[in-house]
Amino acid sequence: MTKVSIKQIAELSGVSVATVSRVINNNGRFSEATRKKVLQAIEETGYQTNYVAKSLRMQKSNTIGILVPDITNYFFARTVQHIEETLFEHGYSTIICNTDRSLEKEKAYLEMLKAKMIDGLIVISGIKEFDLVDYSSMNIPVVCIDRKPTGKASSVFIASNHYEGAYLATKHLLEKGVKSPVILMQNRESSSSSERLKGFKAGLKEAGMPFRTDTNLLVVDSRKNVLRVEEKTRQLFLKAFSKLETCDGIFSINDDLAILALDCLKELGIAVPDQVKLIGFDDTLLSRHTSPKLSSVAQDTLKLAETTCENLLSLIQNPSLAVSKQQLVPVHLVERETT
Amino acid sequence: MTKVSIKQIAELSGVSVATVSRVINNNGRFSEATRKKVLQAIEETGYQTNYVAKSLRMQKSNTIGILVPDITNYFFARTVQHIEETLFEHGYSTIICNTDRSLEKEKAYLEMLKAKMIDGLIVISGIKEFDLVDYSSMNIPVVCIDRKPTGKASSVFIASNHYEGAYLATKHLLEKGVKSPVILMQNRESSSSSERLKGFKAGLKEAGMPFRTDTNLLVVDSRKNVLRVEEKTRQLFLKAFSKLETCDGIFSINDDLAILALDCLKELGIAVPDQVKLIGFDDTLLSRHTSPKLSSVAQDTLKLAETTCENLLSLIQNPSLAVSKQQLVPVHLVERETT
Numbered sequence: 012m013t014k015v016s017i018k019q020i021a022e023l024s025g026v027s028v029a030t031v032s033r034v035i036n037n038n039g040r041f042s043e044a045t046r047k048k049v050l051q052a053i054e055e056t057g058y059q060t061n062y063v064a065k066s067l068r069m070q071k072s073n074t075i076g077i078l079v080p081d082i083t084n085y086f087f088a089r090t091v092q093h094i095e096e097t098l099f100e101h102g103y104s105t106i107i108c109n110t111d112r113s114l115e116k117e118k119a120y121l122e123m124l125k126a127k128m129i130d131g132l133i134v135i136s137g138i139k140e141f142d143l144v145d146y147s148s149m150n151i152p153v154v155c156i157d158r159k160p161t162g163k164a165s166s167v168f169i170a171s172n173h174y175e176g177a178y179l180a181t182k183h184l185l186e187k188g189v190k191s192p193v194i195l196m197q198n199r200e201s202s203s204s205s206e207r208l209k210g211f212k213a214g215l216k217e218a219g220m221p222f223r224t225d226t227n228l229l230v231v232d233s234r235k236n237v238l239r240v241e242e243k244t245r246q247l248f249l250k251a252f253s254k255l256e257t258c259d260g261i262f263s264i265n266d267d268l269a270i271l272a273l274d275c276l277k278e279l280g281i282a283v284p285d286q287v288k289l290i291g292f293d294d295t296l297l298s299r300h301t302s303p304k305l306s307s308v309a310q311d312t313l314k315l316a317e318t319t320c321e322n323l324l325s326l327i328q329n330p331s332l333a334v335s336k337q338q339l340v341p342v343h344l345v346e347r348e349t350t
Numbered sequence: 351m352t353k354v355s356i357k358q359i360a361e362l363s364g365v366s367v368a369t370v371s372r373v374i375n376n377n378g379r380f381s382e383a384t385r386k387k388v389l390q391a392i393e394e395t396g397y398q399t400n401y402v403a404k405s406l407r408m409q410k411s412n413t414i415g416i417l418v419p420d421i422t423n424y425f426f427a428r429t430v431q432h433i434e435e436t437l438f439e440h441g442y443s444t445i446i447c448n449t450d451r452s453l454e455k456e457k458a459y460l461e462m463l464k465a466k467m468i469d470g471l472i473v474i475s476g477i478k479e480f481d482l483v484d485y486s487s488m489n490i491p492v493v494c495i496d497r498k499p500t501g502k503a504s505s506v507f508i509a510s511n512h513y514e515g516a517y518l519a520t521k522h523l524l525e526k527g528v529k530s531p532v533i534l535m536q537n538r539e540s541s542s543s544s545e546r547l548k549g550f551k552a553g554l555k556e557a558g559m560p561f562r563t564d565t566n567l568l569v570v571d572s573r574k575n576v577l578r579v580e581e582k583t584r585q586l587f588l589k590a591f592s593k594l595e596t597c598d599g600i601f602s603i604n605d606d607l608a609i610l611a612l613d614c615l616k617e618l619g620i621a622v623p624d625q626v627k628l629i630g631f632d633d634t635l636l637s638r639h640t641s642p643k644l645s646s647v648a649q650d651t652l653k654l655a656e657t658t659c660e661n662l663l664s665l666i667q668n669p670s671l672a673v674s675k676q677q678l679v680p681v682h683l684v685e686r687e688t689t
Binding site (some may be wrong): 072081085096104241274301 | 458466634638640641
């Protein structure tokens with residue numbers, strides 16, 4: 012006796028797998044005619060119902076939870092938007108939780124999602140060192156984006172190739188004649204920012220330049236979005252920038268920080284790109300509308316979202332396939348007027 | 351006869367309050383023995399069951415659902431972020447659902463939220479004519495933001511004073527010497543855009559100017575964010591703008607559209623603010639970083655969020671207080687370089 016798969020039920024009833032799943036879970040988005048066809052196919056395979064039910068029990072709520080550090084961040088919002096679209100096409104609803112880069116909130120939302128019996132979880136953690144132990148107790152598939160989990164629990168990790176992006180940006184600055192490049196960072200650590208720092212150092216090394224924290228690194232003191240800072244903080248930034256006497260090129264770890272830099276340089280009377288070249292990271296909407304227009308490294312949010320969904324859906328179908336793996340999504344350089 | 355509380359049911363059956371709640375809601379995470387004990391305790395108190403069920407309905411999940419049309423829209427994202435923060439302080443988790451301005455998705459997420467037994471719902475509908483009938487069947491408090499519901503169900507509606515904002519912006523243009531103002535809109539209707547159009551007309555009327563659709567109105571054909579349009583659409587926009595021969599001032603219904611206008615005017619060789627003055631709406635992050643910097647009407651997202659949460663929390667405490675009401679949150683003009 013062979014076991015009937017949901018795919019076979021779908022074939023028998025002439026509808027998609029997602030539709031079969033919706034009918035059995037009775038969530039409402041199908042016609043009465045479809046329901047009858049699917050139920051008939053299930054009846055025809057009689058003794059197999061339990062198997063179907065069991066395989067479905069693992070996806071019974073048709074909801075996926077996603078933890079996101081900051082929905083006002085364009086990169087995160089776009090990625091989440093693509094994920095929601097992809098999952099909806101597959102018959103899943105997405106529960107979005109904004110965790111505000113707070114460990115307390117991540118834990119609270121995790122508890123909430125547990126109670127809501129989600130079928131899978133996507134984590135974009137806002138915490139530098141986050142461990143999957145908390146998540147593994149949920150016994151559902153977890154895919155991490157952008158922030159690499161520590162600890163020993165097996166995990167799927169999807170991220171842009173931040174290292175390569177930073178390396179490309181640095182190389183681009185050097186090719187444009189920059190002699191004394193600076194990496195501009197926020198004092199907010201994450202695996203993506205460490206990777207970008209490594210890429211910057213690799214670019215310098217390749218050009219035979221040593222990396223010196225006193226001349227090649229500028230860290231601004233803000234954990235929040237720098238474009239929302241108040242005047243007092245802005246003055247501190249201005250002061251920091253005015254110290255960069257020898258600098259003729261800036262690789263900013265994100266576009267928001269690059270736009271802040273552009274504003275400060277303008278205010279200090281330093282011409283971009285003539286005196287200082289500038290490149291950001293993320294290719295946000297803003298980068299296309301500054302003056303001069305900002306060069307940047309583009310992350311492929313659509314590809315990130317698709318890769319994440321593919322991995323998660325496949326784990327929901329076959330939890331036994333769970334192994335630790337890492338998939339990097341390529342980035343590309345977008346040259347505009349600031350370089 | 352005193353009413354039985356869920357706490358007493360818990361004590362009677364020797365389990366926790368949470369377990370009683372799980373049994374009554376039948377969500378599956380309890381043993382058959384536990385179920386029997388709880389049901390016995392409920393039976394022993396017979397006539398009170400309804401009261402228990404009702405009191406549970408009112409406080410059972412500590413979660414609030416929120417429907418948002420587009421999380422990549424800065425105004426929506428900021429409002430939702432403030433709401434999440436406020437609710438979290440009050441012990442509530444927020445389930446964010448991105449509905450993509452789609453009626454199908456609004457309905458699907460509503461079903462999902464019903465199944466997750468939320469305690470309250472916040473709706474920012476992406477549909478022009480949305481009715482609260484669907485929502486009222488959930489029997490939980492609902493507060494609508496920004497998009498006014500149609501139909502007869504009683505509702506709480508919180509919004510920025512879009513009318514006043516548009517009126518202020520128009521008056522500002524006229525005070526700056528504009529003789530032939532144009533309102534720039536997208537073909538995406540909502541109660542907020544109709545209010546803004548009314549405010550624009552009121553400003554014209556006060557100055558003794560008739561409103562003419564051929565000279566005072568420009569509608570661009572894009573339902574999506576205009577800053578993400580492709581080159582082909584952009585060319586259509588350019589063509590539309592080149593027709594505005596007499597126009598010397600533009601009130602754009604949102605900042606994104608204003609930034610698109612700024613780009614097109616630059617490309618057409620029209621100087622802002624010298625030849626055409628320009629003002630947006632929303633005071634997004636981008637408006638502070640364009641060149642010249644964009645004047646705009648600022649919505650008070652924090653106040654909107656606080657007013658929404660106050661109303662919702664008070665209705666959760668006292669559902670009997672439910673009446674239809676509307677609260678408008680003041681906006682203010684931010685003058686920058688484009689006017």
